[in-house]
Amino acid sequence: MAGRFHKVPERARALGCETVQVFSRSPRGWRAQRIEAEEAAVFRERLRALDISPVVVHTPYLLNLGSADRALGERSTHVLAEEMRRAHLLGAQYVVTHLGGAPQPRTIVLRRIARRIDGALRDSPAGVMLLLENSAGAGNLVGGTFAELAGIIGHCRFQQRLGICLDSAHCYAAGYQVGTMPGLEETLAQLDREAGLTRLHLLHGNDSRSQFASRVDRHWHIGRGTMGLAAFRNILCHPKLRGLPLIMETPRGSIDDDRRNMRVMKRLRRECENESSGG
Numbered sequence: 001m002a003g004r005f006h007k008v009p010e011r012a013r014a015l016g017c018e019t020v021q022v023f024s025r026s027p028r029g030w031r032a033q034r035i036e037a038e039e040a041a042v043f044r045e046r047l048r049a050l051d052i053s054p055v056v057v058h059t060p061y062l063l064n065l066g067s068a069d070r071a072l073g074e075r076s077t078h079v080l081a082e083e084m085r086r087a088h089l090l091g092a093q094y095v096v097t098h099l100g101g102a103p104q105p106r107t108i109v110l111r112r113i114a115r116r117i118d119g120a121l122r123d124s125p126a127g128v129m130l131l132l133e134n135s136a137g138a139g140n141l142v143g144g145t146f147a148e149l150a151g152i153i154g155h156c157r158f159q160q161r162l163g164i165c166l167d168s169a170h171c172y173a174a175g176y177q178v179g180t181m182p183g184l185e186e187t188l189a190q191l192d193r194e195a196g197l198t199r200l201h202l203l204h205g206n207d208s209r210s211q212f213a214s215r216v217d218r219h220w221h222i223g224r225g226t227m228g229l230a231a232f233r234n235i236l237c238h239p240k241l242r243g244l245p246l247i248m249e250t251p252r253g254s255i256d257d258d259r260r261n262m263r264v265m266k267r268l269r270r271e272c273e274n275e276s277s278g279g
Contacts, residue, residue, distance in 0.1 A: 005039050005090070009046035015255075016262050019245040020047065021056040021096070024086040028061055030079065035089055044091035054093040054245055056131075056202060059083050064100030065116045066109045066142050076100070077116040084124030094202060096131045096165045099152070101140035106151075109142055114155030121158040131165040131202055136173035136210075136217035144174040144215070146194035153195065164195060167204035167249075168235060169220075172227055175213040179231040188240055203246040205232060205265065221250050222261045232265065237272035 001008065001022055012020045025032035047055060060083075063076040080097060087095045102109050121130065132152060137144020142152070153162050168178055176190075177183025191197060207225030209218035223229035235241055250261050 005035070005043040006046075008043065009050055009052065012047070012052055013050050015258055016266065017052060019054055019056070019247065020052055021058055021247045021249075022090075023060070024057050024083060024090065025060060027058070030060070030062060030075065032082065032086070035086055037089070040089045040091070047091070055087075055091055056094045056096055056245075056247065057083060057087040057090065057092045059095060059097040061098065063097060064102075065097070065113045066100040066102050066140075068102040068104060068112075073112070073116055077119045080117070080120035080130075081123040084120060084128050084130065087128045088125040092128060094129050094131050094163070094165075096133050096202065098133055098135065099142045101142040103140050106142070106148065109140075110148060110151045111155050113142060114152050117152070117162070118157050121156075121161055126161065129161055129163050129201065131163045133165040133204070134167055134170050134174065136170045136215050137175070138173075138215045138217060144170075146191045150195040153199070162199070163201040164191075164199045165202040165204060166191070166200055167206060168227065168231070169204075169206035169208040169225075170217060172208045172212055172231075173210050173214050173216055173218075175215075177212065178235070179212065179227045181234045184231075184234050184238060188238070197240060200244065203235070203241065203244050204249055205235065205246045206249050207232070219249055219251060221257060222248065222264045229264070229268075233268045233271065236265070236269050237275070242272070 064072055065076050067073045083095055099113055132149050135141040135143035142148050149164055153159055171178045176187040178187050206219040207222050207227045209220040209225050210216035211226055222232055248261050
């Protein structure tokens with residue numbers, strides 16, 4: 001995003017991206033620069049010309065929709081609504097958000113998050129879907145289980161505008177064994193039972209630097225973490241996941257790291273396609 005939105009499409013094309021996720025402001029700040037209509041139009045039109053879709057906006061990391069601090073909760077709700085409006089202007093189909101948490105009974109926190117999500121959706125365009133991202137389950141963070149994601153959605157009034165973003169590294173750290181095919185099958189079956197696979201609209205494909213069920217959120221490069229390369233082959237080959245957009249959030253290093261991760265993922269996808277076609 002350095003240099004604003006008009007540079008994103010060409011950078012995405014240079015990396016071989018077929019979909020893209022952006023922050024509409026600093027991921028670690030509250031303030032946001034105004035998005036000019038002309039700038040947004042160039043962004044939308046260039047991505048459309050390059051056939052890069054869908055477009056996803058990720059909310060800042062500072063949001064805590066579950067906080068017991070009223071001021072922080074209200075500010076998080078306001079910024080979420082603002083991000084939904086900014087995403088609409090940018091032509092994005094989805095906004096992804098972390099949920100936060102508080103050291104209180106889960107039932108209270110889940111209802112509070114749902115209430116704040118409703119407040120944000122009530123004040124934002126209906127054309128953008130909000131995706132709740134699962135967490136690694138560290139500390140008081142909500143979303144480490146699919147039951148918690150389902151509970152939030154169940155308490156919301158605007159359920160038709162809500163979906164789920166599944167992060168592979170978060171799943172693994174939270175104790176869902178997505179590193180093996182049997183584990184992936186059971187994970188998807190559990191997600192279907194708890195929330196419904198129709199709610200799943202986006203994947204965050206990240207390897208993990210932390211151990212299984214550690215509840216520690218540490219993303220790593222594809223195939224070089226504790227999940228391993230086979231895990232991503234299984235994810236890309238799985239028939240229930242194959243049509244979903246997948247965003248990599250691997251560590252920020254050199255551009256060569258990004259290119260390598262993209263090459264690895266595309267190679268694995270080709271292998272899946274060759275298998276399915278009998279090639």
